[in-house]
Amino acid sequence: MKRIALLLSPLVILLTPIIDAFQGVYIDPRSDAGYAVITCVAMVGLALGVIATFWYKRRAVGNVITAGTLAVTIFLFGDLSYGVFWKLGDHIGIGGAAAFAFAGLVVLTLILFRLMAAVPRMMAAFAVALLGSTILDRGLVTEASAEESAPAVIYIVTDEMIGISGIDTRLPNGAEAKAALSRVFQKYGFRLHSKAFSRHILTQVSVPAALNMDYSYNFPGDGSHYAYPGEVTTFKELSLFSLWHRQGLGVNVFQSAHLDYCQTATLVECHTFASFDGTRFIQRQRVEGGPYRDIPPASASLADVKALVEGNRQSLAMAAVGFVASNLLKTSETAGQEWHPRSYDQLAFPYWLGQFQNTILDKGRGNAFFAHFLFPHSPAVYNKDCKPTNRWLDRSYLTEVRGLTGQELDAAREKEYGFYFAQTLCLARQLDKFFNAVLSDKRFQDATIIVHGDHGSRISAGRNVETMSPRDYVDNYSALYAVRKPGVATGTDYSLHSVQWLNASLFRGNVPEVAPTVVGSMQDKSGEPAVYAPSTDPDHVAIMPMHDFDASH
Numbered sequence: 001m002k003r004i005a006l007l008l009s010p011l012v013i014l015l016t017p018i019i020d021a022f023q024g025v026y027i028d029p030r031s032d033a034g035y036a037v038i039t040c041v042a043m044v045g046l047a048l049g050v051i052a053t054f055w056y057k058r059r060a061v062g063n064v065i066t067a068g069t070l071a072v073t074i075f076l077f078g079d080l081s082y083g084v085f086w087k088l089g090d091h092i093g094i095g096g097a098a099a100f101a102f103a104g105l106v107v108l109t110l111i112l113f114r115l116m117a118a119v120p121r122m123m124a125a126f127a128v129a130l131l132g133s134t135i136l137d138r139g140l141v142t143e144a145s146a147e148e149s150a151p152a153v154i155y156i157v158t159d160e161m162i163g164i165s166g167i168d169t170r171l172p173n174g175a176e177a178k179a180a181l182s183r184v185f186q187k188y189g190f191r192l193h194s195k196a197f198s199r200h201i202l203t204q205v206s207v208p209a210a211l212n213m214d215y216s217y218n219f220p221g222d223g224s225h226y227a228y229p230g231e232v233t234t235f236k237e238l239s240l241f242s243l244w245h246r247q248g249l250g251v252n253v254f255q256s257a258h259l260d261y262c263q264t265a266t267l268v269e270c271h272t273f274a275s276f277d278g279t280r281f282i283q284r285q286r287v288e289g290g291p292y293r294d295i296p297p298a299s300a301s302l303a304d305v306k307a308l309v310e311g312n313r314q315s316l317a318m319a320a321v322g323f324v325a326s327n328l329l330k331t332s333e334t335a336g337q338e339w340h341p342r343s344y345d346q347l348a349f350p351y352w353l354g355q356f357q358n359t360i361l362d363k364g365r366g367n368a369f370f371a372h373f374l375f376p377h378s379p380a381v382y383n384k385d386c387k388p389t390n391r392w393l394d395r396s397y398l399t400e401v402r403g404l405t406g407q408e409l410d411a412a413r414e415k416e417y418g419f420y421f422a423q424t425l426c427l428a429r430q431l432d433k434f435f436n437a438v439l440s441d442k443r444f445q446d447a448t449i450i451v452h453g454d455h456g457s458r459i460s461a462g463r464n465v466e467t468m469s470p471r472d473y474v475d476n477y478s479a480l481y482a483v484r485k486p487g488v489a490t491g492t493d494y495s496l497h498s499v500q501w502l503n504a505s506l507f508r509g510n511v512p513e514v515a516p517t518v519v520g521s522m523q524d525k526s527g528e529p530a531v532y533a534p535s536t537d538p539d540h541v542a543i544m545p546m547h548d549f550d551a552s553h
Contacts, residue, residue, distance in 0.1 A: 002120035006052040006066075009123035010073040011045030016130040017080040048073050057116075067112035070123060071105050077130075149366035150248055151486075152447040154438070155240075156370075157207055158427065158480060159377040161453035164194040165494070166478025169552040172418030173384065173425065178552070180428035182492075185482045188435040189490045190449070196481035197546050198455040199498045200532050201463050204233040204259065206454040206499070207372065212239045213507055215500035234260040240507065241266040244368035252363065254356050254371035256345050261370065271359070273345060273352050346423075349375040350386060353430055357437050364443050376423040378458075380416075384425035395420065400462035409461060416459045446486050450506070452499050453479035465533035465542045474549050477531050496529045496548055 018041050052069045055062040078084040088097035112119055164182060169175035185192045199215060200206035208226035209215070228234045241251050241264055251268040253261050262270035356371045363369075378395045381388060395416040398404045404412050431451070438444050460475035461467055468476070479499050483506060484490075497505075529546040 003053045003056060005120040005124040006056055006070075007046075007049040009120075009127040010048040010052065010070070011042060012127035012131055013073055013077045013123075014041050014045040014048075014080065016127075017077065044076070045073075056120075063113055063116050064109065067116065067119070068105070068109045070112055070119060071108040073123075074108065075101065075105060149364075152360070152365050152444055153244060153249060153368040154360060154444075154447055154449045155368065156449075156451045157210075157372040158451060158453050159203065159372065159374045160455065160457055161376055161424070161427070161480040162457045162475070163196050163453065163478040163480050164192060164492075165550045165552075166197075166456060166474050167421070167551060168417065171414055171421065173421035174417065174552075176384070177421040177424040177428070180425050181480070184428050184432045184435070185451075186490070187432070188439055188484065190451075190482040190484045191488050191490055191493060193481040193483075193493045193495070193497065193502060195494055195496045195549065196452070196479050196499055196502060197477040197496070197529070197531065198453070198479040199477075199500050199530070201455050201458070201476050201534065203454045205532075207259070208235050208238065209500045210452070210454075210503050211235075211241070212237060213500065213504035215498050215504055228263075232258060232260055234263045236264060238264050238266065240503075241268065241368075241370075243507065249366060249368040250363070252359060252367055252369045254352065254359075254369075254373075256372065256374055258345075258374075259372060261372070271355070273348060345374040346377060346379065346381045347388065349373055350430055353434055357434050360438055360444070361441060365447075372454075376420060376427050378420075380419035380423040382423050382426040384422040384429075386426040386429055389419075391419065396458040397460060397462045399467065400464070405461075413459055417457070420457055420459060447484075448486075449484040450482070450503075452481040452502075454499075455479055463534050464536050465544060466536055468533065470547070470549075471551075473531070473544070473546065474551050477546060478549065478551070496546065498529065498531075498546075 015038070018037060048069050052066045052073075055065040055069070057063065057066075075084070085097055085101060088100055092100065115122070164178060167174050167178040167181075169178055182192065198206045198210075200209060204227055205224040208224055212226055214226075226235055226237050228236055238261065241261075244251050245266045251266060252271070253268045254271045254273070255261050256273050262268050262272075352371075352373065356369065360367075360369050380391060380395070383389050398409055398412050398416070402412065435449075438447075456474065456476045456478045458476055460472040461469065462472070463476060481499050481502055483502075485506070488506075530543050531546050533542045533544045535542060
């Protein structure tokens, strides 16, 4: 039994972070890429197990070899899971990291050598514990007793989630989606602002404006003075983070790799998703009015391996696999192939919402938790039962992007909304599970929970003021907004207010010193319903009235 434990333990230990990585990028382990990566890691694990088994108790030299083999196993596990080597290299250089790693292996080998009789049992227990921690849902663990600390704040941005009154119930799945969302928020005691809208159509402007409680008219064009320019949008000022920090709350951020909320002056604990942007893939694969080209299986598998490795990009152990996959991909891809769409952020949403939930349940009260999820953002990769659809089309701006007009535009809008509302039903299902897990814990009964969209679905003719119809304003700007907070009445509010104004209204009792633009704007007409509408002139933006709406009529 001891030899069997030594044989299998390295395999299980090394596969544990790989299982977690598959969940993070939502690649099917049964795919060609999955089999390739699992096979490589399994071969390494079994090889180490065979070495340990063969040399176990073969006098002193054999015991040293066995201990050294198991020390390498543990080091590789740490490297796969946490990027130990590269993190050391960032602080003390690659040479220093190598020396430190070698010294650590020597020390670990000596420790295991001294404990050789107990090593098989220790390794088996370690392997079982690691595997269990990977596959078990920590949300099922019995809650801890309520702590004496400040109530938690849970803040979720659902990207491209249209508001309740913006849902056209005459479109496919529309009535069902509206009913499902309303039911979930009513079930858990939220106040649902049915006619909320965003002042801005662009995420990199809308979200920082909401987090800075800024609904004033001080945005230059489509830009935001809250963001640094660059390929990845980085935010330099987020007043709500500062407010939470001054209230003694620990700030925890969950984000994609496309928008960086973690570089502000406020100290945050940052969790960045393994993110893969399909925009360039879509642009290069587009066949106007038709499906996208099929990807040769070999290239798709290599792209999946590349995506999986990118999710562990800080790991020296995976760097070799990534190097080989990247180079093979460059030689085999055609001009239209870049990323396989199975790597989209949207597919990983259920997993990352679960990770967000686990962090909340682990940390408890005295914390603020912020998450920005690209869901139900295009493309509609899930059906209403949260099953993958293998559909990767971009749906935004049907006239400006696809050139559709008249009956073709109406038909495409109806079709795309059908897929969008199906994915919205998946969102409602996931939020129901999330709220049930969190609010079943007594520590969060008095938590403040905000869920809002950054803008509308953008399934419209376009975004420019010259071409937008009244219907397009609803499609582009209507945004979900729901809040659960002690003292805030439950039910549905049909007043017309921006997401940015609602945030200022919710938090402004504590924010005069951190949101001076809001304080100044309270004396003028900045609270009136209006939106920033881009123009065909990139240097111009129009401030347009947002009229009362109910898309179901």
